[in-house]
Amino acid sequence: MRIGELAGKAKTRASTLRYYEERGLLQPPERTPAGYRNYGDEAVQRLEFIDRARAAGLTLAQTAEILEVRDAGGSPCGHVRDLLDRRLVEIDEQLEQLRLLRTSVADLRANAAQTPPEVCTPESICRYL
Amino acid sequence: MRIGELAGKAKTRASTLRYYEERGLLQPPERTPAGYRNYGDEAVQRLEFIDRARAAGLTLAQTAEILEVRDAGGSPCGHVRDLLDRRLVEIDEQLEQLRLLRTSVADLRANAAQTPPEVCTPESICRYL
DNA sequence: CTTGACCTTCAAGCATACTTTAAGGTCCAT
DNA sequence: ATGGACCTTAAAGTATGCTTGAAGGTCAAG
Incomplete structure (x- = not known):
């Protein structure tokens, strides 16, 4: 899935997803030979989680921290x-x-x-x- | 009164007063021959007004607008x-x-x-x- | 005459969450 | 092969209310 398609599914924008990646909320995805970001389906869930965190008023930094713990294999x-x-x-x-x-x-x-x-x-x- | 003294009386800082002037909240005061800002006592009242406006949650732009009306002779x-x-x-x-x-x-x-x-x-x- | 406190301007930095812009590459259809 | 939709990066802009920094002038005391 390219970035525009993921953005559509998450009702956000490609620029936001790039920004999330920069802030550590999205892990850098694979790239196509042309250098395009190539996301798997699990990215949709991840963005839904990010959205729930935002709805609870957590900052991006706090949300990134949670995701880092999970990515590191922790709970x-x-x-x-x-x-x-x-x-x-x-x-x-x-x-x-x-x-x-x-x-x-x-x-x-x-x-x-x-x-x-x-x-x-x-x-x-x-x-x- | 120089800017530091006024800042002291208003419990703020010289840099804030310069900023207020830039934003149109304080009228440019007279200058001493050396180029120092020279305020009259009425500046203290004006800063107290600005502080009350801030306490009411008005933005600096809104406060500046009020002061401009008053400065123009209006109510x-x-x-x-x-x-x-x-x-x-x-x-x-x-x-x-x-x-x-x-x-x-x-x-x-x-x-x-x-x-x-x-x-x-x-x-x-x-x-x- | 030097030290230190105070003043000057202009520009940039801070925090947050993005968006926008610029300059350019990719890919598919016609 | 050309147009358009989509992608890339890096940098700057947005809003608010200041603060900080750089580089330098002023002034009173010792």
């Missing part, structure tokens, strides 16, 4: 569990930050709704903020 | 209200995305807790994802 499962744990902590932190921000922006907005624009003096630039 | 308040409205919508969208992601990652993690690592076959790379 990355314990590591994956740790990554999921850390992701959960990160997500909770982000949620907290975002909730605080939401409160803050909503307060500013409510305040703006009550205050006529005239009270904004040039020195304060705009008192809505 | 940016209506615009600021719009920006706050849009920020609120964006934040709500991000919150929704993050909640969905949290659910998804939490499900993966719960599933991993129930499944022994042995069932992860090399073909699936790791079934925890």
Whole structure:
């Protein structure tokens, strides 16, 4: 399978696959005599895995690490569990930050709704903020 | 006031202030005969405003726009209200995305807790994802 | 008069995940 | 043999908000 066909099956682009190879997510495939990349069917599964990892918010570097462990013959499962744990902590932190921000922006907005624009003096630039 | 002193008062760095000037957030100040930037006290307020805008999650481009309106003698308040409205919508969208992601990652993690690592076959790379 | 702290500009680097561009080779059909 | 679709590499561009580096000028103290 050439790169364009694999990209089609994975709903991505050839340029992305080359980039994944460069980043260590895809192993360098065989080449045809002309130098074209020649992928086997297992590459499709690998890209599906990469997509699931992305959906979980793992970085390409983290995903590459998992794949390297597997490629080296190891089992990355314990590591994956740790990554999921850390992701959960990160997500909770982000949620907290975002909730605080939401409160803050909503307060500013409510305040703006009550205050006529005239009270904004040039020195304060705009008192809505 | 020279740039280092202003940076100190605003708890930022001289390089940041130069960058703000380049981005249109700070007006080019007077220069001393030697070519040093020479700020007045009002610059401190302006930086405080910029900081409040940042705290509300406005981009530097949006903040620059507000300041330009004010510098042109206009009142940016209506615009600021719009920006706050849009920020609120964006934040709500991000919150929704993050909640969905949290659910998804939490499900993966719960599933991993129930499944022994042995069932992860090399073909699936790791079934925890 | 030298040292050191501070200032100047312009350009490039950082992090992330790609895309785009340039210049060129391959392959199949007509 | 020529056109078009597809492939190759290496480098640069995208977005955001800065920081860092290089090369050099200014100024007050000792």
